[in-house]
Every structure is written in structure tokens, then in C-alpha cells.
Amino acid sequence: MIQRQKKIVETMVFSIPAIILVSLTIYIPFLMSSYYSLTEWNGISKQAVFIGFRNFTALLQGKKEFLTSLWFTTKYTIGYVILSNLIALLLAVALTKRFRLANFFRGIFFVPYIMSMTIVGFIWKFIFTSGFEKLFEFTGWQLWNYSWLGSSHLVFYSVVFVGVWQSLGFYIVLYIAGLQAIPKDVLEAATVDGASSWQKFSRVTLPLLGPSFTTCIFMALTNGLKVFDIILALTKGGPGTASNSVTLQIYKEAFTNNNYGLGSAESIIYFLFVLILTQVVLSAFRRKEVDL
């Protein structure tokens, strides 16, 4: 009996610190967010006024900014997921061919991923403004002369481009790991059966890459939905609200507009949005995976 009690105490001593820390930094603020989302609160006054679901109805019907930012984040995520995965897969296939500089190139593509996203945003701000101006002078190509950050149409493409540029190396190494895990004998068997290179790729390699697709697309999805630093450094959500992501909108609502209650409501909607989207995508992919 004493032995049993000792075991229970031990289990708790080992695991309670982790539970307390997680609760303090995540669960308690989450519960507070849920409560404040039902109030009107400016963040400074002691008393938050309880107003029920009025914040939520205001966000989903009246306030355009929030829905616009949600739509921007959705568009951004779709563009980011598709482009980063497609380009990373192509480059991974090329970089698994045997040649001398392959490792060096992998390193090159990985460099932006280890840099701070804020700094990446600034680098591209510099390139989009000063760099492109000079390139236009040199080449005369109209491409360099567009206002990539100043036009509300183009800014979407610029932001997606920079997002993909920053993290491409990450998806490349994941796909390379996936490609290298494909058993050689399966590919050889296909060659013996007379399959062409394209057939081998589309009928053997791609289906067997299933787990890599799931990982990469899931990662890209969560990273895309979280986009913040890059946009803050690159455009601050502008021009106007043309590149305003939800995360940026939540931040501004609270710290610029001092609407903590409304900001909390926005963050709860954002949480549900992310949760539903990731679970739907994840279960869709799990069903499609091919087992070896």
C-alpha cells in the first residue's frame, strides 16, 4: 500500500511541473481569452463589462476588417501551401540526383529558413524598393517597375513569394528525407518491368511519398495560418488593409485600437478556424496515405 502511494506521488512529482507551466502560459490565458471575448474591455480599466456574444455578432456581420483579414489569411495559406510544396518537391527531386554540389545547394536553399522572419521581411522590403528600382534601370523590364508592395493587388503575391522564399528549404529537406526513404528495390523492380522514368515517378515515387506530403502540407498549413512577422516587417498589413492577416488584425485590435474584448473574440474565432481547418485537412490526408 505504501509502495503504491509512493509510486503515485513520484508520478505526480515528475509530471506536475510540466502541467503547471503549460497551464500558466497557455490554459489560463486561453480561458481568460474566452471570458474576455464576451466583454467590452479596453485593457486598462479594472472592470470588463460583460456583453454576451455581441463581439462575435459584430465581427461576423458588421466589422469588415476582421472578415477581410480572415479571407486574406485563407488566400495566403492556400497560395503558400501549394507553391511551397510544389516547388520544394521539384527541387528535392533534382537535388537527390547524384552530383558534386548537391549538398552545397541544399545548404543554400536552407539559409533563409534559419534567419529571423522579421529580418527576412526587411531584406525583401529593401529588395522590392531599392533593388528593383536599379534592376529596372538596367534591364528596362516592366517587371521590376511594378509597385510590388504599394499596390493592393500585387502585395498579395509579394507576401506569398517572400513567405515561400523564407521556408522553402525546410520543405525541401523534408521531401529529400522522404525520397531517400523509398526502398531502392521497388524502383528497380519497376525498371525491370519496363517503366519509363515518368511512370516510375508518378506511379511509384509519388504514392510512396504519402507520409511526406501529409507532414509537409500540414506544416505548411499551420505555418501559413500563423503568418505574422514577415508581413509586419514587409508591409505592416498595408497598403490600407490589403495584406492584413488575422494575426496582425488581432494584434492591432488590441494594441492599437485598445479593444481587448473584441480582440479576444477575434482570437477565439481564429482558434476555431485553425482547429477545424487543420483537423479536416489532416484526416483527409490520413485516409489517402498508401502503406508499404
Place this chain on the structure above:
Amino acid sequence: MTLKNQKMIYKVILMICLTMLACMYIYPVFLMFMNSFKPFGEIIANVLAFPSKLDLSNYIYVFNKMKYLRLFRNNVIITVIGIVGIIIFSSMAAYILDRRRGKYSSVAYALIITPMLIPFQTIMLTLLKSMNTLHLSGSKIGLGVQYWGFGIPMATFIFYNFMKTIPIEIDESAKIDGASTFTIYIKIIFPLLKSVTVTVIVLDVMWIWNDFLLPLLMVNTSNETKTLVLAAYTFIGQMNTKWNYALTAMVMAIVPSIIIFILLQKYIVEGVVAGAVKG
């Protein structure tokens, strides 16, 4: 023979394309480095040209103005505090929750890893309020401690999955020799976790070192506590169009990561892959 030649040609074309692509890819970073050595006038005159002479005055100015050494030290302190705590608390929890299966353990495990589903931005507003109450905001140590909470879910998940591969017989034979649970953890289990510990360290160093939003919320009020990226953000904001100083600040903010990457490339890439596949 012709087939072989054809393959060679394909390979050469592929090589050329890849080389061009890699050059274009890294060109913005290169351009930033190059322009950080130029005085303002030269940047305006021609961004693409090489600097006329090797001039370090931008670096000297930014180094002193940003108080670079202090920022660097702040980053190291925060990252080390964060990592050490994450590793200790996560590996301990993962160890015991795997070895003592039962109702309590499954609830505790679920509690610890579920926060992986909650995006940081959902809680950032109220986090600031609760951390003010706990006096964990506004200090380096406080920020480091907060990373414990944010790092534990993912780290515990990775450690827990690895624990399953360590046979329980190892614990049992040590127990027969009279070792306590804590001794088993310190002397036997923790050393066996080495490979995943490296993974966790790689992932968390990259995250904490470059993190922006949490430091922005917590330690932005005083120059004493700012992190490298945060100070660079403020500094670049103030410099606005003085690109020579802004670019130098950018270079100085990312150079530590680049040096570490060049030295530890293999571990970093392996760690990132392992972390993604397990996470």
C-alpha cells in the same frame, strides 16, 4: 552509349539550371551583405555595384548604437534558460508518463500536449495580462521561463514517442539493483534520450533565438531586456530609409544564426527533419 551521353547532357543542363536558381535564390542575402559595407551615398547611387572600398564604419556605428554585445548576451541568456527548462521538465514528464501507464498518466499526457493545437496569437492578449500578474513580464528570466510553458508540449510529445522505444527491462534491472526512480531517470534514461534531446535543442534554439512576437509583448519596454531581433526591428524602424545602417543591423541580427548553421549544418537539418516527422 548514346543513352549514356543523353543522360550526361540532361545532368549538365540540370546542373546549370540549379546553379542559376541557387544564385538567384541567395542573391538578396548577398546584396544585403554587400550593401552593408557601403556608405549611404553609394547605396543610393547603385545598389547592385560592389563597394568601392572595405568600409567598416557602418558596423562600428551600429555595434555601438544598438549595444550589440548586450543584446547578444540577452539572447544567449533567454535561449539557455528556455532550453534547459524545456529539456528537464519535458523529459521527466515523458519518462514517468510512459512508464506509469494509467488513468492519471493518460489525462496528464493529454493535458500537456493539447496546447500544440492552440495558436500563440489566440492567447497573446491575455498572456500579457497574466504574466504581468505573475511578474514574469519585463525580465529576461521571466521570458525564459515562459518559453518553458510554450516549449513543453512539443518537446514532451517528441520525448514520449522516443521513450516507447526504450525497453522497460532496462528500468527493471536497475530497480533490482536498488536504484530509485530518480536515479534511473538521471543515470540511465536521460543519457539514452541523447539523440532526441539534440532534436529538441535544435528546434527550440532556432525558435527561441529568432522569436519575435513573445519578446515584443514581454520585454520591449526596456533597452536592458531587448532581444537581438527585437532591437533590430526597433532600430531598423527608426532608421527608416537610412539603408546603410538598417542593412548592417539586419546582417548583425542574422550573422550568429548563419555561423551556427555553417558549423552545425548536419545536426540542424537532421534535427529539423526529425522534429517535423515526429511532430
